[in-house]
Amino acid sequence: MKVSLHWLRRFVDFDLTTTELAEKLTMRGFESEVVSDFDSLDNLVVGDVLTAEKHPDAYKLKLCSVSDGSETFTVVCGAPNVDAGQKIVFAKVGAILPGDFKIGKAKIRGVESFGMICSERELGISEEHDGIMVLDESYKAGTPIKKVLGPLFNAIDIEVTPDKAFALSHRGIAREVATIVGSKLKTPINSVKLNPKSKDIVSVELDKKGGCTRYIAGTMKGLKVGPSPKWLAEYLKSVGQKSINNLVDISNFMLLEIGHPTHVFDLKKLAKPAIKVSWAKKGEKFDALDEETYELSANHMVITDTKNTVALAGIIGGMDSSVTDSTTEVLIESAYFDPVVIRKGSKKLNLLSEASRRFERGTDPNAALEAFNMIVQLMQEVAGGTLESVITDECSMCLDSTSVDLSSEKLLKYAGQEIPSKEVESILKGLHIDTKKTKTGWNCSIPTFRTDLKVETDLIEEVFRCYGYDNIKSSFNYSSIMQYANDEESTISSLKHHLSSLGFRQSYNNSLEDIEEVKLFGKDVVSVMNPSSERMNTLRITLHSGLLKNLDFNFRNGSANTLIYEYGTIFEGKTDKLEDITQKSSLSCLVHGDVFSKNVHFDSIPASFAFLKGVASNIFEDKRLGIKVKYSEQKHHYCDPYYSIIDGKKQVIGGLGIIKDSLLKQLDIAHKHEVVVFDIDPEIFTNYGSYSTKVEDIVTFPIVQRDLNFKMDSSIQVGDVVKTMKSVNQSILQNVIPVDIFQSKKDTSSKDVLFSLNFQSPKKTLEDNDVNAIITEIINIVSKKFNAKLRDN
Amino acid sequence: MSLDKTIKGLKTSFSKELSKSKTSKDLENFRIKYLGRNGQLASLFEEFNKLPVSEKPRFGKELNILKNQLTEQYQNVLGNKSENSASSDIDFSLPGYNLPDGNIHPLEQITSEIKSIFQSIGFSVAYGPEIDDDYHNFEALNVPKHHPARDMQDTFFINPNAVLRTHTSNVQIHLMENQDPPLRHICCGRVFRNEAVSYKSFCLFNQVEGLVINETSSFAEMKGTLEYFVQEMFGKDTKMRFRPSYFPFTEPSAEVDIWNSKLNQWMEILGCGMVNPNVLTNVGYDNEKYQGFAFGMGIERIAMIKYGIKDIRLFYQNDIRFLEQF
Structure with a gap:
């Protein structure tokens, strides 16, 4: 809200520069910025x-x-x-x-x-x-x-928070300035008794359902529309508003002067000088002053002249009954509308006006009469008219001030320190709140313009903010108790650091994506009802989609090698009902290109499926976690192959797969090599608890190492052979590792695989004889089972 | 005697030439020249053989000492050389292996930093759902359905009664519903705002919020807590101020600014306030007995201030050239 210093001076004398004023108001809770100085x-x-x-x-x-x-x-x-x-x-x-x-x-x-x-x-x-x-x-x-x-x-711009309806006018801000500088509020327009010329009465009928609890109306005749006097035009200009004509300007002026919206109808355009407040018919069309036509619903409150809708109550006037250059007679409205009714109505049409902004925050019911009175006076002065009718004031609401108790104990407990009683009383007095001392504190009488002050803490806030937050001394009494992160927290944090230490970069992607894209990854997608753009209308169903975008972006910007991961929430839902939606944490890694690029020392090492499988074992087989996993090939709609990673409790703890080329094409993901993904289910993973180590004794007896080279059919899976070998002996055969696979170009039907076997006993130094018997058995079994031939080295 | 002289001369030239032998090839040539089968030392022994018997004991002793000395000298040099023998064959100017360089996202780093500051004064960490019902995101937090305060947070709706949370305060409600006071928690996670995407705003951001509820936590304590946080986060000398503001879920409310001496202006970094008694009532707490404070901050904003980042979208683009700087 633009506030002019010139206008503020109508109400209060102050000796502050524009910058000082903005600063002081800011520290009172009215965030202000200098706009013209x-x-x-x-x-x-x-x-x-x-x-x-x-x-x-x-x-x-x-x-x-x-x-x-x-x-x-x-x-x-x-x-x-x-x-x-x-x-x-x-x-x-x-x-x-x-x-x-x-x-x-x-x-x-x-x-x-x-x-x-x-x-x-x-x-x-x-x-x-x-x-x-x-x-x-x-x-x-x-x-x-x-x-x-x-x-x-000279002017400032104030961001008035939604609770401070009382501050949406120059008088409202001036009240605050007056308490800041300690001077008295002036009354630029004195309320005078208005004498109507006739005994005409404007009939006003309120709706029994409520919504409008006060409506003041009266008519004026003999008006002359013309340019506004200089003083009036200048005030409007000081807040950047254009002068239109004297009648319109007066209504706008009153709004910015005391914050109470009023409306002026051209009397001759009304069916009769009568007002009926009621509700719109569903689907009713309304031509508003802003030259738009609105379709109203049954909970839009409207003002009618008993025949036609002439205004959308508290929001905007109608075109047909508006004041024009030829207007000579008017009906003036000054009313109180229910904040919720106005809020709903304006939200529904997405139509926010200066009037609706004030009504929906709550106006002062007493200001309605004040505003009416001032408008008539100004019209008489500026446009030469006279009050014709008796003033009708239909009112079904309480116009008295309310009272709220403030306990000094509560104030002390909230502040954490004493604020002197004298200080409290003087602060409240400055805010036009009358106080009466009680046994426990004060009984405070709240003026009707402070619609925001309803309970004790509202008053505590007023006291604090005027006393100055800076004057409340801070206290710090934490004993040095260290709260350790919970297990879940530390397990996930370790996992992230683990991945980063393996060379992965952590990614943060948008949770909102394009539905067309999300649907390529899964079918039960969760969408947003009111997206800001079509590209961001649906929640991600997997982290793969974002990681692929990262690959694409970086590839196109010159980085072919990508090792990235993300930890975040993914969403899935059969319907949009909350109970049908699952939202869970997920962790995915994506690799593409090389882990090590070709260089002077060695050839490239690709970020392949095998690499990610290595990452998976590195993570799961961490001795401190001790997760035993198995891989099981699964059908997957955008990965081929795809392996589920199953833990000892038969839970799917993760997965490993290569993204199908067809998906990469559909999404137009720039790439050169295979794109491999690896997922971890963080919920299952964290069930393995935080890393807790139990140390095993170190075996000091020497390791005996033997190599076996088998020729076997190409189709045989090396892992099966390893498993068979291991099954031969579980006490001293510690490990079997395939170390070389040779496939000749001439004969692709078979391959030579070199296995390295480690033997070690926890009890003694092994002799050749201990090992030889096992080796012989392994050779026999492998030869038979896989029809493999032992080759001499 | 001439043999004495020869021994002396040999000693000198041996040392001199040995010190000049740099490469392994030099050393080998040197060895052949002096210590080899036909080397200078060997020829000395030949001369010794020709000596009269009377002189043999003296020279025999001396020659043996000489042989040991020279061999030792040579071995020493050879030993030193062989320790870094590789170095002489290495082109040190070649680059080392280019190891993959992993990192933690800057937002994660800031979040961790904030978490550990609060953990050090006894706060626990809590999480909650990103899609929540209107009640937990708004109503329970004293933001009724048709209240202008709803305009403060542009909201994405999943259905008329479920929203993408606009703040992590929903976690506070879940916490309080499931736990009796006292409470000292921080909640972190993603929150969503239906705002146009630009360099200064994104459709989502990360938040850390704190909640302290007990019988005595006061405004003064809130100030002390947040001063501690700001000093830990931004440095001991950071100038800060508490300025009155409005949030529906707290009263009195404040905004905290820190002074940016480079830009010569205050920068808003967090919002806070005493928990509104209505919120306590909504979760079934006795608001006469219990009180406390809450605060919340945007991680992106803090990261931008701390790292001098000008465009919020960079956090979600995951450009490797950006990420590798963290």
């Missing part, structure tokens, strides 16, 4: 346009000579309205305009220009940029602009 602008003076002639080389530009009172400068200006004899805002060379726009010497179409004649937009006053800003003739050339525009246009 003419006091900080140098080298800007009133300029006198002595001559304005056509630029010799450009027909749209003018060549002006501008006097700053002592010197004359040549200035090239593109504004159509610049003319000799005008007083203008002259930015001299060296000036810095809002937005850090520096003015320097410039050559424009061959002519040197020394400075600039400013438009309102360039000065940050309004959006006006069709021409330059023309000042009153009475200003003397050379007068610093800060003296001319500063008093009128």
